[in-house]
Amino acid sequence: MADLLEIDAVCASYGRIQALSEVSLKVPQGAIVALLGSNGAGKSTTLNTVSRLVPVTAGQIRFAGEAIQSWPSHKVVSAGILQVPEGREVFRDMSVRENLDMGAYRRNDAAGIRRDLERVFEYFPKLQERLQQKAGTLSGGEQQMLLIGRALMAGPRLLLLDEPSLGLSPLLVQQIFAIIERLNREGLTILLVEQNAAIALGCSSYAYILENGEVALEGPSEHLRRDDSVRRTYLGG
Amino acid sequence: MDLQLALIFLQQGIASGLVSGSVYALLALAIVIIFKTSDVPNFAQGEVFMAAGYVALYLFVFQQMPIWVVLPATLLAAFLAMALFRRVVLDQVAKSAKDLVYLVIATLGLSYVLKGLVRRTGFGDTPRSFPALVPTDSVMIGQASVTLLDLAIFGTAVAVMAAFFWMFNYTKTGRAMRAVGMNPKAAQLVGVDLRRCHMLIWGLSGVISAIAALLISPKILMTADMGSIVMLAFAAAIVGGFSSLPGAVVGGFIIGIVENMVGLFISSRAIVLAPFLAILIVLVLRPQGLFGGKLTIKKV
Incomplete structure (x- = not known):
């Protein structure tokens, strides 16, 4: 299936601090793709480069084939990329x-x-x-x-979800994710940032793991769930 | 002082206070809408008010333009000057310096530029008055004497403020402005063009100042220093809580009334103290201002 969103070797920085270095990821039309990683790994920054709140210093972001890395934020919203921010x-x-x-x-x-x-x-x-x-x-x-x-x-075409489970009770997390999966079944493409790797790998088809602003690991979610190093670091054993 | 006279003074104080207060209220509104969205107290608000008065004076008296050209031209000039200041100067300053203090200093710079420009033209050398568009015949309201011009000032100010409240609460653009004031990041994430929104707010703030100038300049002697009236508008904004629009308006009327009461009951030489007295009393009794909402302590 065609990729709705392509992030291609994107770099971003806050002042002198490099926040992202050559991050590349793809979100196919109709998929849920998960972006995992610990605090400060660059997950929210990645979403904010797509939402055009953080300037891109190098690389390209394409949405439905169009390069959007120099667009203003309101144009991105008009195109149908909506971020659900953390907090x-x-x-x-x-x-x-x-x-x-x-x-x-x-x-x-x-x-x-x-x-x-x-x-x-x-x-x-x-x-x-x-x-x-x-x-x-x-x-x-x-x-x-x-x-x-x-x-x-x-009326979004792509939803960027930033830590939807943060600070919610397990029951609420379940409810929210039931809605997220339903939205996806009804045709919405979703890029999901989560610290709760278990639940994110459970509902996504493909996942990327960020470490220190770089993609450390990627693969179909099912494979990552069985990967020993992922289990140790992100799934607690 | 016997009771009879005190009652007359009371009525006169309220009537005159509502008239001068409506100008303070307008200017306070102009200050607060900027503060709420940019976090910057615009110290040039008084000079924008002054310069707008001189633009109107120049067009009407020196160029002999008809009033239906002068009024919109003045408002437009104030709008453009403030919107461009936001876009050209402040956006540039904000880009190179993260600290808000630099933006505040930039507004001080604007105030000196405007004052200097008006001084250079020489119109400000002799104090002048803008010709009154409404007759200054007196009418009695209760036992207070006011002029038709006073009534026109009060009525126009109230109508203008009502129009702005309507805009902020019931139009898409107004709602976006409130959204920017509450949470600029969230506003951007739903597609509000922050830069355009800020330009519009600064422009409208200029328009409100210009309206205040057009209303009051027939009643006062215009000089290049007439912008110092803005101190009273800041006092009004502080009394109202500095982030509340109704607060700014009520604060404006309170300052106007207190000022007139002090003048009538105490001494006309004590008038300059009145606004500061009002600030002191309000801040002691209610540190967040009358409409400031809950008192919050910011941890740093």
């Missing part, structure tokens, strides 16, 4: 409804927006119950749902 990056003082509306910021098709809002409510009925509540007062799990819902409101 609780909601608009705290806005209502849940306003947060979802902000997700559709770059769209003008009222009918499509309404349809996607219905879809978000179908995935996350909790959000519909709390529509008028301020986003900052939601629980951690609800904020994570809101972040995914907000990204879906943009």
Whole structure:
């Protein structure tokens, strides 16, 4: 299948600190690809180079065949690349409804927006119950749902998920991943950054492991799950 | 002082306070919308106000242009000057220096540039007044005497503020501006063009200042130093909590009323102290300002 996203020998740095050196990865259309690694390995930086929040110093990023590494961030969103950021990056003082509306910021098709809002409510009925509540007062799990819902409101072609399991109870993690797998079954391509390697390797078809800003290992998720060194380092034995 | 006179003073103080307060409120609003989105107190806000007054004066009195050209031209000039300052100067400064202090210093630079430009033209040498567009006949409201011009100032200011509140709360662009103020990274991730949004906010802040200048300049003597009125707008913003738009407006009216009350009940020489007194009282009783929300302690 064709690759929707190709990251080709990308380098990025924060000031003098090299954050990524020649990272290459591919996300085929319709797949879930996992990006694993310990804290500070460069996982979020990789997503942020694609979202165009971090400048690329060398290399190329292609989305559906087009080079996007010099695009501004809003153009990337218009093209259909939506990042669900790590942590609780909601608009705290806005209502849940306003947060979802902000997700559709770059769209003008009222009918499509309404349809996607219905879809978000179908995935996350909790959000519909709390529509008028301020986003900052939601629980951690609800904020994570809101972040995914907000990204879906943009009508994405590629979802960049940054640590969706972070700080959530095992039960919530299960729920969120059930939704992620469902989104994928319904046709959405996903690049998934996770520290929880077990769950990420469980739902992805292919995975990359970053160490110190470089791709240390890559392969079909099933192989990595059985790999001894991966088991020792990332799966706890 | 007998009760009768005190009551008259009270009414007059509130009426006059609402009029001067509406100008402080507008300028405070202009300061706060920038602060909320850029984290920069714009110390040039007073000079933008002053320069806009002189642009209007130049076009209307010296060029004899019709007023329906002068008003939009002045607003447009203020919009462009502030938007370009944001885009050309501040974006450049921000690129080379991460610290916000440099941006603040840049706004101080703008204030000197504007003051210097107005001084160079020579219009500021003699104090002048902008001709009043509304008659200055007096009317009585209760026992307070105000002019029709005063009513026009108050009414226009309230209408302008209402329009901006509407924009911030109910339009897509306004919502994006609030989003940038709350969480710029998240705003970028949903596709807000930060650079464009900042230009628009600075431009609108310029427009609000220009409206304030057009409203008040028939009532005061214009000089190149008239921008110092911005101290009162900063006082209003602080009283209101510095990050709240309704707070800025209420703060503006409070400062205006306190100022007039002090003038009437104590002494006209004590007026300059009034805003600082208001700041002191508010900050002692409510350190976060009247509309500042919960007090948070930032760990460094």
